[in-house]
Amino acid sequence: MAEPSRQLSDPRELLEGYLDHYRGEILRALDGFPEPEVSQVPSGWTPVAMLKHLAYMERRWFVWDYAGEPVEDPQGDRDDEGRLVTSESFEQVKEFYLAQCERSRQVVAEGRLSDRASRIGRFAPPKEPPTLGWIMFHVLEEYMRHAGHLDIARELAGGPQAAR
Incomplete structure (x- = not known):
């Protein structure tokens, strides 16, 4: 998905547009990745595990925290050092990602940008739950950071550099 129009000024449209843009950037970074199940970085994370993360x-912030829907294992499978791990194939993780x-x-x-997250997830009293607008911006930040990580891992793996 293309970057949102430079003519947009509505915060909701901008947040939704940029979230979809970076969701697409993540998938573009993974397309053509030589071996998404193999780590190319010293910390050991794999591109497929990043996609699973x-x-x-997505599920943790929007479904569990904001909407208050119970979810199984909101953090995902982790190793002893807290890194997300996966035994699923890239295609299986991609399908899970797209559904989320x-x-x-x-x-x-x-929801409205001013709506507060539920108290079911991580924001039980006395914690003050964030607004949907804050959550959307936070998730966008996470996407931007990880899109850069994937670009570097792709370059280290010898794959083509992502066009921006």
């Missing part, structure tokens, strides 16, 4: 991040993105879009469509 982003799927869980679609569910996030549905949740966001039902």
